[in-house]
Each structure stands twice: as structure tokens, then as C-alpha cells.
Amino acid sequence: xxxxxxxxxxxxxxxxxxxxxxxxxxxxxxxxxxxxxxxxxxxxxxxxxxxxxxxxxxxxxxxxxxxxxxxxxxxxxxxxxxxxxxxxxxxxxxxxxxxxxxxxxxxxxxxxxxxxxxxxxxxxxxxxxxxxxxxxxxxxxxxxxxxxxxxxxxxxxxxxxxxxxxxxxxxxxxxxxxxxxxxxxxxxxxxxxxxxxxxxxxxxxxxxxxxxxxxxxxxxxxxxxxxxxxxxxxxxxxxxxxxxxxxxxxxxxxxxxxxxxxxxxxxxxxxxxxxxxxxxxxxxxxxxxxxxxxxxxxxxxxxxxxxxxxxxxxxxxxxxxxxxxxxxxxxxxxxxxxxxxxxxxxxxxxxxxxxxxxxxxxxxxxxxxxxxxxxxxxxxxxxxxxxxxxxxxxxxxxxxxxxxxxxxxxxxxxxxxxxxxxxxxxxxxxxxxxxxxxxxxxxxxxxxxxxxxxxxxxxxxxxxxxxxxxxxxxxxxxxxxxxxxxxxxxxxxxxxxxxxxxxxxxxxxxxxxxxxxxxxxxxxxxxxxxxxxxxxxxxxxxxxxxxxxxxxxxxxxxxxxxxxxxxxxxxxxxxxxxxxxxxxxxxxxxxxxx
RNA sequence: GCUUCUGUGGCUCAAUGGCAGAGCAUCUCACUCGUAAUGAGAAGGUUGUCAGUUCGAUUCUGACCAGAAGCUCCA
Numbered sequence: 001x002x003x004x005x006x007x008x009x010x011x012x013x014x015x016x017x018x019x020x021x022x023x024x025x026x027x028x029x030x031x032x033x034x035x036x037x038x039x040x041x042x043x044x045x046x047x048x049x050x051x052x053x054x055x056x057x058x059x060x061x062x063x064x065x066x067x068x069x070x071x072x073x074x075x076x077x078x079x080x081x082x083x084x085x086x087x088x089x090x091x092x093x094x095x096x097x098x099x100x101x102x103x104x105x106x107x108x109x110x111x112x113x114x115x116x117x118x119x120x121x122x123x124x125x126x127x128x129x130x131x132x133x134x135x136x137x138x139x140x141x142x143x144x145x146x147x148x149x150x151x152x153x154x155x156x157x158x159x160x161x162x163x164x165x166x167x168x169x170x171x172x173x174x175x176x177x178x179x180x181x182x183x184x185x186x187x188x189x190x191x192x193x194x195x196x197x198x199x200x201x202x203x204x205x206x207x208x209x210x211x212x213x214x215x216x217x218x219x220x221x222x223x224x225x226x227x228x229x230x231x232x233x234x235x236x237x238x239x240x241x242x243x244x245x246x247x248x249x250x251x252x253x254x255x256x257x258x259x260x261x262x263x264x265x266x267x268x269x270x271x272x273x274x275x276x277x278x279x280x281x282x283x284x285x286x287x288x289x290x291x292x293x294x295x296x297x298x299x300x301x302x303x304x305x306x307x308x309x310x311x312x313x314x315x316x317x318x319x320x321x322x323x324x325x326x327x328x329x330x331x332x333x334x335x336x337x338x339x340x341x342x343x344x345x346x347x348x349x350x351x352x353x354x355x356x357x358x359x360x361x362x363x364x365x366x367x368x369x370x371x372x373x374x375x376x377x378x379x380x381x382x383x384x385x386x387x388x389x390x391x392x393x394x395x396x397x398x399x400x401x402x403x404x405x406x407x408x409x410x411x412x413x414x415x416x417x418x419x420x421x422x423x424x425x426x427x428x429x430x431x432x433x434x435x436x437x438x439x440x441x442x443x444x445x446x447x448x449x450x451x452x453x454x455x456x457x458x459x460x461x462x463x464x465x466x467x468x469x470x471x472x473x474x475x476x477x478x479x480x481x482x483x484x485x486x487x488x489x490x491x492x493x494x495x496x497x498x499x500x501x502x503x504x505x506x507x508x509x510x511x512x513x514x515x516x517x518x519x520x521x522x523x524x525x526x527x528x529x530x531x532x533x534x535x536x537x538x539x540x541x542x543x544x545x546x547x548x549x550x551x552x553x554x555x556x557x558x559x560x561x562x563x564x565x566x567x568x569x570x571x572x573x574x575x576x577x578x579x580x581x582x583x584x585x586x587x588x589x590x591x592x593x594x
Numbered sequence: 595g596c597u598u599c600u601g602u603g604g605c606u607c608a609a610u611g612g613c614a615g616a617g618c619a620u621c622u623c624a625c626u627c628g629u630a631a632u633g634a635g636a637a638g639g640u641u642g643u644c645a646g647u648u649c650g651a652u653u654c655u656g657a658c659c660a661g662a663a664g665c666u667c668c669a
Contacts, residue, residue, distance in 0.1 A: 057597085145664070146598065146599095147599095149597080202660090284669085306631060531631085532627090533626090536627080536633080538628095551629090571629090
């Protein structure tokens with residue numbers, strides 16, 4: 001959402017406006033359904049919500065009714081007044097609102113307990129707020145959805161109903177916002193990717209197990225080959241390790257204790273009289289076996305191992321989302337085994353590599369960086385290692401990030417169980433953020449695996465490990481590429497780069513000649529020799545986002561030329577076959593966004 | 595896993611407690627064409643699955659499966 005779409009340029013004002021909207025929402029609900037209990041109602045980045053404990057479920061009809069009541073409240077121009085109460089009186093005032101009582105009881109001793117009152121409605125709230133409900137433009141409010149949300153964000157608590165809304169000072173701004181949201185949905189990879197036949201899902205295969213159709217598979221293959229080559233240039237050694245292992249391996253790694261629920265287990269995990277296997281949810285312990293193949297010297301380090309690695313994670317059923325969150329995926333995985341003195345330089349190269357990959361595919365501009373740390377307050381069952389080890393790992397990582405000038409936010413309790421991470425984050429068309437690429441420092445696991453090297457001084461020492469990816473999971477990356485380019489992928493990675501369109505049957509043989517010559521050069525080419533009109537053929541190629549169309553008629557045959565058109569609508573005119581092939585090669589080699 | 599919603603041909607959508615319909619796509623024939631929908635015809639369905647209610651269920655009920663948004667989770 002660009003800033004100029006908001007008239008309230010000032011974020012604080014915008015937040016206040018939306019916060020007051022959430023109170024108006026609660027007031028409207030209370031008027032219509034007095035039995036509803038109130039939880040919390042803040043502003044968010046785009047709009048506001050209120051969490052409600054309600055016996056009725058908020059269907060679209062009911063949301064409309066509530067919107068109507070909100071309009072009335074705005075028209076009533078109710079004065080919004082703040083007041084404070086001592087704890088006992090505050091509890092008395094809110095005695096019919098159990099969630100508010102809980103909030104008050106959790107406020108520390110001596111904290112000011114403030115309320116905001118508008119007309120007959122009073123809410124426990126720290127504020128701030130507008131001075132009157134009349135400040136809010138009633139017909140520029142839209143309640144966008146009603147969903148579930150756990151009380152206090154804890155899945156062990158009751159699930160409340162959350163009503164989301166958005167509001168603007170002017171009706172046309174609301175309309176523009178809603179229209180923009182509609183447009184964004186048209187780029188949704190989960191819709192576009194199916195429409196364009198990149199992937200599909202099938203009931204009998206199961207949730208989170210997408211089928212990559214020929215086009216999607218081709219894009220991913222192109223990316224994988226390229227990433228493997230780039231990694232080779234960065235000194236990575238390619239490995240191919242098994243997709244499953246006995247439970248004993250995961251016991252060493254700690255995954256059996258930390259991650260059993262997330263694994264697909266083959267066999268009875270509790271029956272030790274028989275082998276029990278599990279599909280791998282990560283590559284680490286497998287790739288470590290490469291290091292452990294023989295005794296290592298300090299001269300072997302850094303050892304950079306890369307693998308195009310397929311992983312399996314038994315995500316909860318509600319977590320799957322298109323290609324972004326799946327149960328089986330393939331990642332550009334890698335582990336670096338290092339001496340401590342090599343940490344900074346190698347970390348820097350990992351970051352450079354990731355940035356290079358993301359920039360080349362065109363995603364870097366919209367990425368943000370998150371320094372994911374452990375939570376010292378979290379009980380020890382989530383994280384391995386001591387506080388000293390964590391402090392050290394995070395200190396080193398912070399130092400490196402600062403030295404590299406990385407602009408990052410800090411994510412507490414976002415670390416891996418074995419170490420802090422630099423996560424490179426990306427937002428989908430709905431604004432939901434996921435990790436695209438991660439680089440992690442691990443000072444713990446090498447010891448668990450007995451990984452050592454003999455140093456110059458003859459001493460056996462424990463190396464550091466960096467876990468990293470250069471382009472993330474290919475499925476997720478493909479999803480973001482589809483959304484970013486609205487399906488029109490850059491030519492070098494497009495599944496179909498050229499479509500040859502003969503206008504008449506007389507040109508069909510010539511068309512196949514041209515197509516076959518291009519195919520032999522490694523370009524991805526299709527021929528549309530259907531009996532449709534040229535206009536129709538072009539429309540087909542454009543809706544399928546094919547970068548180049550080669551149009552062949554009698555004239556082209558006679559002159560041995562090809563008439564070329566780009567999907568953008570640009571007409572490149574007639575040229576020799578050789579000229580077109582050279583043009584295509586240039587575009588693909590340069591990996592230009594065109 | 596939780597809340598709410600959804601499931602009718604490959605896709606987009608109608609309809610109904612009593613014979614399931616259209617457009618696009620597909621196939622056949624005709625057309626051989628220069629920039630966003632050429633004409634005619636054909637084929638395509640156990641209405642997600644399994645139970646229940648009913649004389650009769652695609653429609654009502656339940657369970658399951660799958661899809662969507664959000665929550666929670668995400669080594």
C-alpha cells in the first residue's frame with residue numbers, strides 16, 4: 001500500500017482514527033447483541049479489528065447490519081471522553097466483561113487504568129482516541145471479514161471471533177483501497193499458478209502436496225540448475241544424501257526430541273525391537289555425514305556443502321497454502337563447516353550469494369531482513385545450549401550484521417533451536433510474510449555429531465556451522481515469482497519462451513523448422529498451428545504470458561524472416577532467424593527482467 | 595489443530611426435495627485469416643466421499659476429504 005493512497009499521511013493519526021473505529025465497531029455490536037463479551041480491539045497496519053466472544057457467528061449479513069449501526073454512531077457525533085479509575089472501581093465497572101476483568105487484573109500495581117466513553121459505551125483502553133465519533137466518516141467504513149482468533153494469541157485459550165475492518169476519511173479512498181485489494185488478488189499465485197498450469201493439487205494425493213505441472217516443473221528446473229552452478233562458483237561441493245533415515249540419526253540431531261510432531265514417521269516410533277524410519281525434515285544431519293566421512297584438518301575448512309534437497313514436514317492441516325507452505329518441498333540447502341576465524345567472511349559470502357540470487361530473480365527489492373533471536377524467557381525445552389552460548393552466537397551475528405551494514409529488525413523467539421538466524425522475509429499479495437531465505441549460525445550441533453578438525457597446533461577442535469540457503473525453497477520462490485511478475489516471468493526462467501504462430505497452413509512446415517532450430521539451441525518453444533485467427537493466437541500467448549511470439553506468413557516464408565512480437569505489445573518487426581536467435585540468447589544470458 | 599466460509603463437466607457459474615443447464619476450453623468439419631473471442635456440429639456429470647432422514651436427496655442432517663481467509667505453529 002503506497003503512502004499517497006492514504007490522506008492521513010501521519011501514521012499516528014491514522015492509527016488513532018482506526019482505533020476509534022474499533023470502539024465504534026464494539027459499540028455497534030453491543031447495541032445489536034448486548035450478550036457479546038468484549039476482548040481487545042486495536043488498530044493494525046491496515047485498518048482495525050475487535051475480538052469478540054459471541055454466541056452468534058458474524059456472517060456477511062450481520063457484518064452489514066453492524067456497518068449500518070456504525071454509520072449511525074458516527075452520525076450521532078458522540079463525544080469521546082477519557083477517564084481514570086482506581087483498580088477496585090475499574091473492576092466494578094467492568095464486572096460483566098470477563099476479558100476486561102482479566103486485563104485489569106494483569107495490569108501491574110500502580111499502572112493507570114483508563115477508560116474511554118462514547119455515549120452509552122465505555123471501554124477499558126489506553127487510548128489515544130479521536131475526540132468524537134463524528135470525526136469518523138460513516139460511509140467509508142468497511143468490515144472486511146470475520147474470522148477466529150485465540151484469546152491472547154494462545155491456542156490453549158478459547159477461540160474468539162475477530163471482526164476486521166478498514167476505514168478512510170473519504171468514500172472514494174475506501175473504494176480505491178478495496179479495488180487495489182481486488183487487483184492484488186488477481187496476482188495471487190494460488191489462483192494464477194493453477195490457471196497458468198504451473199501446479200495443481202489432487203484430493204487423493206493430499207494436502208500440502210502440490211503437483212508441479214510441466215510449466216512449473218520447468219521453471220523450477222531452470223532455477224535449480226542455475227543455483228547449483230552459482231554455488232559451484234562460490235566453492236560449494238555438491239552432495240546427494242538420502243531422503244530418510246533411522247530414528248537414531250534424528251536422536252543425535254535433537255530433532256527427535258524437538259520436532260517429532262513435524263516429521264513423517266515410518267514405523268512405530270516407540271517400538272525399539274524394530275527399525276523405525278522418518279522422512280527428513282531438514283538436511284543437516286545427512287550432510288554432516290559427508291564431513292564425517294574421514295578425519296578433517298583445518299586445511300579442509302571452510303567446507304561448503306550444497307544440495308538441492310527435498311524435505312518433508314508434517315505441517316498442521318490448517319497451515320498449508322498453495323506453494324508457499326507445503327508438506328514436501330525442495331530447497332537450495334547448504335551447510336558450511338568452519339573454523340571460528342572464518343565465520344565472518346563465510347557469513348558475508350552466504351549473504352552475498354543469497355542477495356545475488358534474490359536480485360537476479362527480481363525479488364530482492366521487496367525483501368526485508370530479520371535477525372531472529374532466542375527468547376531468554378522461554379523455558380529450556382525449546383532451545384538447546386546455555387545462555388552463554390546463545391549470547392555469544394548472537395553477539396557474533398550482531399557484529400557481522402552491523403559490519404555488513406544490514407538493515408534488519410529483531411525477531412525475539414524466532415530463532416532455530418540451535419542458533420540465531422538472519423531471515424530474509426517476503427510478503428505475499430495478501431500482505432502475509434514468510435521466510436524466503438535464511439542464514440543461521442550454529443555453535444552447538446557440531447559437538448553433538450562429534451564433528452572435529454585437527455588444528456595447526458595438533459589439537460582436535462569443534463568447528464562452527466552455518467546453515468543457509470541461497471534461493472530458499474523452490475516452491476515458495478516460484479509462488480513469489482508468480483505474484484511479483486503477475487505470471488509474466490522473465491524470459492530466462494519462463495517455461496515457454498517463444499510461441500511460433502503460423503498464419504496459414506502454407507507456413508506450418510516453416511514454423512516447425514524455426515521452432516525446432518530454436519529448441520535445438522535450448523530455448524523453450526511451442527507452436528500454435530491451430531486454425532484460429534492470428535488475433536486469437538496472440539491473445540492466447542499473451543494470457544499465458546509467453547514472452548516472444550514469432551508470427552509466420554507467406555511473406556516471411558518468401559523472405560526467410562521471422563516477424564516478432566513481445567508480450568508487452570511491442571512489435572519488433574521482421575528480422576532474420578539468426579538475428580532473432582541472437583536477440584533471444586542475449587536476453588536469456590543477461591537474465592534481464594524482460 | 596482452531597474459527598468462519600466453500601465444494602455442480604477441465605475452467606467460470608446457473609437451477610431444483612421429483613429427467614442437472616449455459617458460456618469458455620476440448621474434439622470433428624468448414625474457414626487459411628495480420629493483432630484481444632470465425633461458423634456449424636459433437637462429446638463431456640454417481641452434483642467432493644460415505645452414511646442418515648425421505649416414496650424420492652445434487653438440494654435437508656452428520657462424519658470424513660479437499661479448497662479459501664484468519665488464528666496458532668513454522669528446525
